[in-house]
Every structure is written in structure tokens, then in C-alpha cells.
Amino acid sequence: MTKTDNKGITVKKAENFSEWYSQVIQKAKLADIRVGVQGFLVHRPWGFRIMRRVYEYLEEEFEKTEHEPMLFPIAVKEESLMKEEEHAGFSPEVFWVTHAGTRKLEERFALRPTGETQIYPVYSKWFRSYNELPFKAYQSRHTVFRNEMTTRPFLRGREFAFFESHNVFSTHKECLAQIDEDMDILNKVVKDKCKIPFFYFQRPQWDKFKGADNTFTPDTLMPDGKRNQLASTHDLGQNFSKAYDIQITDKKEKQQYAWQTCFGPGIWRIMAAIIGIHGDDNGLILPFDMAPKQIVLIPIFFKEKAEQNKVSKLLNKTKNDLTKKGYRVIIDDSENSPGFKFNHWELFGVPLRIEIGPRELKDNKATIVRRTSRDKTVINIKDLDKSIEKEAKKLDEDITKNAEKYFSDNVRDSNDFKDLKKIMNKNRGFVRVPFCSVDFDGEDCADTLKAETNGGNVCGTLFPKAEKVGPKEKCIICGKKAHHKVYVAKSY
RNA sequence: GGGGCUAUAGGGUAGCUUGGUCCAUCCUUUCAGGUUUGGGACCUGAAGACCCCGGUUCAAAUCCGGGUAGCCCCA
Numbered sequence: 001m002t003k004t005d006n007k008g009i010t011v012k013k014a015e016n017f018s019e020w021y022s023q024v025i026q027k028a029k030l031a032d033i034r035v036g037v038q039g040f041l042v043h044r045p046w047g048f049r050i051m052r053r054v055y056e057y058l059e060e061e062f063e064k065t066e067h068e069p070m071l072f073p074i075a076v077k078e079e080s081l082m083k084e085e086e087h088a089g090f091s092p093e094v095f096w097v098t099h100a101g102t103r104k105l106e107e108r109f110a111l112r113p114t115g116e117t118q119i120y121p122v123y124s125k126w127f128r129s130y131n132e133l134p135f136k137a138y139q140s141r142h143t144v145f146r147n148e149m150t151t152r153p154f155l156r157g158r159e160f161a162f163f164e165s166h167n168v169f170s171t172h173k174e175c176l177a178q179i180d181e182d183m184d185i186l187n188k189v190v191k192d193k194c195k196i197p198f199f200y201f202q203r204p205q206w207d208k209f210k211g212a213d214n215t216f217t218p219d220t221l222m223p224d225g226k227r228n229q230l231a232s233t234h235d236l237g238q239n240f241s242k243a244y245d246i247q248i249t250d251k252k253e254k255q256q257y258a259w260q261t262c263f264g265p266g267i268w269r270i271m272a273a274i275i276g277i278h279g280d281d282n283g284l285i286l287p288f289d290m291a292p293k294q295i296v297l298i299p300i301f302f303k304e305k306a307e308q309n310k311v312s313k314l315l316n317k318t319k320n321d322l323t324k325k326g327y328r329v330i331i332d333d334s335e336n337s338p339g340f341k342f343n344h345w346e347l348f349g350v351p352l353r354i355e356i357g358p359r360e361l362k363d364n365k366a367t368i369v370r371r372t373s374r375d376k377t378v379i380n381i382k383d384l385d386k387s388i389e390k391e392a393k394k395l396d397e398d399i400t401k402n403a404e405k406y407f408s409d410n411v412r413d414s415n416d417f418k419d420l421k422k423i424m425n426k427n428r429g430f431v432r433v434p435f436c437s438v439d440f441d442g443e444d445c446a447d448t449l450k451a452e453t454n455g456g457n458v459c460g461t462l463f464p465k466a467e468k469v470g471p472k473e474k475c476i477i478c479g480k481k482a483h484h485k486v487y488v489a490k491s492y
Numbered sequence: 493g494g495g496g497c498u499a500u501a502g503g504g505u506a507g508c509u510u511g512g513u514c515c516a517u518c519c520u521u522u523c524a525g526g527u528u529u530g531g532g533a534c535c536u537g538a539a540g541a542c543c544c545c546g547g548u549u550c551a552a553a554u555c556c557g558g559g560u561a562g563c564c565c566c567a
Contacts, residue, residue: 007504008532026503027503034561036543036560036561037560038562148493150563298530300530301528303529335529337532338529338530338532339529340533342531342532343531357529357530358530359530376530450567
């Protein structure tokens with residue numbers, strides 16, 4: 001947010017994405033970062049409504065797949081945290097609460113980072129028998145921890161919108177089925193509803209969540225070609241159940257450790273993707289169903305008051321009719337000029353605009369404009385409903401098409417290290433390369449790759465179906481036989 | 493985690509090098525009134541700022557130290 005004013009976005013998205021992103025967040029009133037504490041921000045109404053749609057979509061899918069809602073407290077006992085650290089080596093920079101007013105607490109407690117540490121000790125008390133499983137539950141709320149990396153609104157913060165499910169099963173097979181279900185949920189929510197294309201990766205062994213047997217992530221690309229990890233799903237195996245003693249009696253009356261998965265869609269990350277990927281030089285672009293206001297009605301006034309009143313009446317009636325049909329509609333009858341209003345609502349990403357003025361009123365027409373193309377179409381008022389449906393559909397198609405084109409344009413192949421380096425420095429994006437191993441023995445090659453490409457990560461192999469490697473293909477780093485096709489990208 | 497840059501009204505800025513001319517410039521914004529309305533209209537009037545703490549000095553927006561926050565580059 002360096003050189004901006006109050007009149008629209010002053011930079012081109014393609015030329016300076018960072019600045020563009022900051023400006024959209026400020027000018028479309030998505031968030032206010034001026035709270036004076038690093039990594040914390042205000043979710044402003046417009047942005048909060050969009051974010052809440054993401055929550056709603058997720059909750060809907062979680063309910064459909066028989067997850068229960070639950071809510072754990074913000075305070076975590078120190079002992080629980082330490083147990084995880086011992087076991088999994090996972091020690092986030094948690095915030096500690098040490099005082100109440102001026103009085104020092106007898107025992108400090110942590111503000112919860114992710115849920116494992118506080119949920120699993122409780123889970124160990126809840127389940128006794130395989131009959132009580134599967135248990136599938138989720139909570140959605142903000143979480144905090146002191147991230148030492150550079151913070152960015154909706155991409156990396158010290159407090160951020162979070163969603164997590166923690167499931168318990170009696171067999172490993174069910175874990176694997178759950179991973180598939182999670183992936184299906186992501187397809188429905190992130191791809192279908194939010195129109196964000198992504199690859200679903202199985203992470204390399206060295207880069208999985210500590211304490212997980214395997215980690216799976218949907219990753220997309222931001223307009224600067226850097227990877228945005230949108231969520232993560234973990235096959236926890238019995239690692240945590242052993243650490244936290246989550247035991248059940250199985251059918252054969254034997255005690256056994258439970259099997260677990262956890263899943264964390266990054267609400268913020270999904271927001272960042274919607275803002276960054278769909279938006280254009282005029283501001284935000286939102287899928288029709290996600291927009292806080294879907295249709296803005298703009299009157300173009302006459303000189304004669306009587307005619308003005310006619311326009312106002314017609315717009316009010318139109319608003320009422322459309323609202324009854326379930327659309328979210330706003331009339332902008334402010335004193336600003338039409339041009340100002342056009343720009344204003346485009347900045348906020350309102351999907352459809354309807355203009356009614358002298359020209360339209362004369363022969364019962366209306367002008368309809370969709371946010372993506374910004375072309376004006378004159379229609380008969382009596383066809384308004386149909387036109388809205390049609391334009392809304394087209395808008396969503398435009399958004400999907402643009403996003404998919406951007407995504408596929410930025411996936412490249414390479415089997416030459418020099419070439420890879422060149423791509424990583426120039427275009428970035430995903431680069432598909434032959435690689436020796438995604439097991440721990442491939443880590444050295446990944447380190448080399450990262451060092452020499454200025455931060456390129458081996459994101460993993462495609463999941464559920466990894467791509468085939470030719471029999472003669474060599475690892476792009478060490479030159480030994482390649483066993484995998486992996487994707488490389490710089491990351492947020 | 494390392495390095496660099498920056499901080500002046502709600503937003504964007506001028507002033508800082510060489511301390512005084514600054515009860516701080518201009519644009520935008522907000523409010524009142526008038527006028528106008530098909531891609532960021534106009535006129536008149538009003539409102540609104542030197543990030544925080546400390547230091548140097550007769551005097552600090554300006555110089556020095558620390559803090560905090562933001563941005564950029566690199567890991």
C-alpha cells in the first residue's frame with residue numbers, strides 16, 4: 001500500500017501483482033491492516049461476507065458428509081503442547097498467556113495454534129469402543145500463532161481464519177477413504193464454487209506434516225506465478241493416537257490405537273486465491289453466488305423531476321422483485337455521477353449491473369453489464385429475469401475459463417536443470433520434472449533444487465493418480481533414474 | 493530467519509539534504525449549499541495530519557538513538 005489514492009487501482013495486475021493485491025484489499029474494503037499489530041487485521045464487511053461464503057460452502061459439504069460441528073477453547077494446557085512436540089517435533093511459535101492483569105498466572109497457557117494438541121487429549125477420553133467410531137468432527141474459527149515469516153493479508157498472518165476436521169477411525173482403510181472424501185469436498189468447494197483451479201498433490205516424505213504418515217494438498221498459482229497452498233489433508237495413521245493414547249477395543253476385544261485423519265482448508269488462502277486469480281485491473285471479480293451484492297441497479301437521471309421519479313419507482317420495483325427471487329440487490333441512487341458508480345461497483349466485484357435511464361425508460365428496456373466483459377447489452381425489461389440468469393451463468397463461465405487458462409498456461413514441462421532454473425526465474429508457475437525419489441532419499445536433490453532455483457519447492461506428485469515416467473527419464477538434479485513426475489514451484 | 497527501504501489528515505503526497513520562512517503544500521476524501529448526471533462532473537464554504545518514546549538544540553516534521561508498523565528483495 002505505497003502509492004495509492006482513492007480512485008481505483010493505479011497499477012496493472014500483470015505488471016505489479018504485489019501492489020495490485022494490496023490496493024484491492026484496501027480499496028475494495030476487504031480488510032484493514034492498520035491495527036498496529038503485525039500479522040493481525042480487521043475483516044471488513046465486504047471481505048468478511050465473501051469469506052463467510054467460503055465457510056458456508058465448506059460447512060455445507062462437511063455436514064453432508066456427516067461431520068459434526070464442535071468448538072474447543074482457545075486456551076491450551078502447556079502439557080498437551082509439549083506432548084506433541086516430543087512426539088512429532090512440531091513446535092509452533094505459540095503465544096503464551098502469562099498474566100491476568102498485573103498478576104502472574106500460577107500456570108501459563110498457550111493460545112491454540114492448530115487443534116491437534118488440545119483435541120486429541122480429549123479424544124482419548126471420549127472413545128472406548130470401535131462402536132463409537134467413525135467419529136468425524138470439525139470446527140471453524142480463527143487461530144493464532146507467531147509466524148516469523150513476512151506476513152501478508154490472507155496469505156500469511158499471525159491470526160487467520162481457520163477450519164479443521166479431526167476424524168477418528170478404527171481402520172486405516174477408512175483413513176484413505178477419508179482422504180478421498182476430503183479431496184471431493186475441495187473439488188466441490190474450491191473448484192466448483194470458488195472457481196479456483198488447483199493440483200492435488202501428495203507431498204514428498206520430507207515435506208509432510210510432522211507426525212503424519214502422508215500429507216495431501218491442493219495447490220493453486222497466484223498471478224505472480226507463486227504457489228498458494230489452499231489446504232492440507234493428513235493421513236495421521238496411528239501416530240497421534242499413540243502419543244495421546246486414543247485407544248479403542250476392537251471387534252476381537254483387543255485394545256488397539258485408533259486411526260486418524262485431519263483436514264484443514266485454509267480459508268484465508270482460498271480468499272487470497274479468489275482475490276488474486278479472478279480480479280482484473282479494475283478490481284475484484286467474484287463468482288455470482290459468492291458476491292455480497294450480486295446486482296447493482298444504477299439510475300441515470302433526467303433533468304425533469306417527474307421522469308426521475310419514474311426511474312426511481314421502476315428501480316425500486318425491480319429491486320423488490322429480484323430480492324423476492326433471492327438475489328442480493330442494491331440500488332445506487334447516491335449523488336455521484338454514473339461513471340463514478342460504474343467504476344465503484346466494478347472495484348467491489350459486483351457481478352451484474354443494470355442501468356436504467358431515459359433511453360431505457362422510453363421503450364421499456366434495461367441495460368445489463370456483467371463484470372467480466374463489461375460489455376453493455378440492452379434488453380427488454382420483461383426479459384430481465386432470463387437475462388440475469390443468462391448473464392450470471394456467462395459470468396461464472398468467464399471466471400472459470402480465465403482462471404483455467406491462466407493456470408494451464410503456467411504449467412510447463414522441463415527435463416533440463418538449466419531450463420528449469422530459467423523458468424523459475426522468469427515465468428515461475430508449476431514446472432513438471434522427472435525426479436529420482438519422493439521418499440526421504442530424494443531430499444538432497446530437493447534441497448539442491450531449492451538452493452539453485454532461489455526457492456523452488458518440490459510440491460509432490462499428482463494425487464490420486466501420479467503421472468507415469470518414461471523408462472529412460474532421468475532425475476533433473478542427480479541424473480539417476482527418475483521414478484516420479486513431480487511439480488516444482490516457488491511458494492507463498 | 494537475513495538484508496534493504498519507508499512512516500506527514502480517511503487515501504495519495506510536498507516540505508527533510510542545509511533545523512527557524514510550517515499554527516505544514518497540493519490532490520482526493522468527508523460535511524453544507526448550489527449546479528449536474530450514459531465511463532471517475534463543476535462552483536463556493538468548512539473539516540481533517542507530522543507513528544511512539546527518549547536525546548541534541550534557544551528552536552525539531554526536519555538531526556541522533558531506541559521501539560512499533562508497513563513495503564520490497566533473499567533464504
